[in-house]
Amino acid sequence: MKSATYKQKYQRRIEKYAAVRGGEVLTTYESSTAKMRFRCAEGHEFETRVSQMLGRKTWCPICGRNAAKKTVLAKSWATLQKIVQKKGGTIVSDVSEYRGLSSRIRVRCREGHEWTTLAMSIRQGKWCGLCSRPGRKYKPQEYLQSLFRKAGYKVLEPLTQGMKGRYLVLDEQGLPKKISPYQVIYALGKSRKTIEKQYL
Numbered sequence: 401m402k403s404a405t406y407k408q409k410y411q412r413r414i415e416k417y418a419a420v421r422g423g424e425v426l427t428t429y430e431s432s433t434a435k436m437r438f439r440c441a442e443g444h445e446f447e448t449r450v451s452q453m454l455g456r457k458t459w460c461p462i463c464g465r466n467a468a469k470k471t472v473l474a475k476s477w478a479t480l481q482k483i484v485q486k487k488g489g490t491i492v493s494d495v496s497e498y499r500g501l502s503s504r505i506r507v508r509c510r511e512g513h514e515w516t517t518l519a520m521s522i523r524q525g526k527w528c529g530l531c532s533r534p535g536r537k538y539k540p541q542e543y544l545q546s547l548f549r550k551a552g553y554k555v556l557e558p559l560t561q562g563m564k565g566r567y568l569v570l571d572e573q574g575l576p577k578k579i580s581p582y583q584v585i586y587a588l589g590k591s592r593k594t595i596e597k598q599y600l
């Protein structure tokens with residue numbers, strides 16, 4: 401039988417161990433192989449064998465798992481950032497909303513198109529649907545820019561909505577108007593194909 405003073409000494413040692421970590425001991429020390437109950441600073445309660453805890457310098461298993469998960473998420477997010485930056489885009493969503501590759505994130509391409517997609521898709525190399533439409537041989541903004549220029553318009557806003565947008569321009573007389581790329585093509589009296597061939 402171990403003496404009461406030994407047990408008290410051990411109890412104090414454990415209490416100190418818990419206090420250093422902002423937690424507390426909820427049970428009394430009986431033996432090094434018996435389980436004791438603790439509460440961590442986050443309020444998680446857990447049971448563990450004291451000898452193991454002191455020997456391996458472990459603490460709350462729930463906090464441990466959360467910390468590990470955070471590290472994994474941070475790494476996964478950093479990888480996504482790298483992929484998106486390489487393509488000249490930005491992630492619009494905040495890292496705090498990120499829960500892993502099955503999360504939906506909002507992304508903006510270099511042309512200013514925004515869309516929501518699974519983080520997994522970005523990881524797999526998928527990118528802006530508007531920019532990567534099959535058969536698209538031109539950079540949308542540059543194409544639109546040259547189209548408006550050809551028709552004598554001065555564009556006053558970013559051409560970020562592709563062919564479907566209506567953009568504020570100044571016409572040859574310097575008057576402002578809202579006009580779509582299709583109207584410009586129509587005004588030029590040419591087909592879109594011809595224009596793409598001629599000017600790009």
Ligand SMILES: [Zn+2]
Pocket residue numbers: 440441442443444460461462463464
């Ligand atoms: Zn905890």
Ligand SMILES: [Zn+2]
Pocket residue numbers: 509510511512513528529530531532
């Ligand atoms: Zn795009």
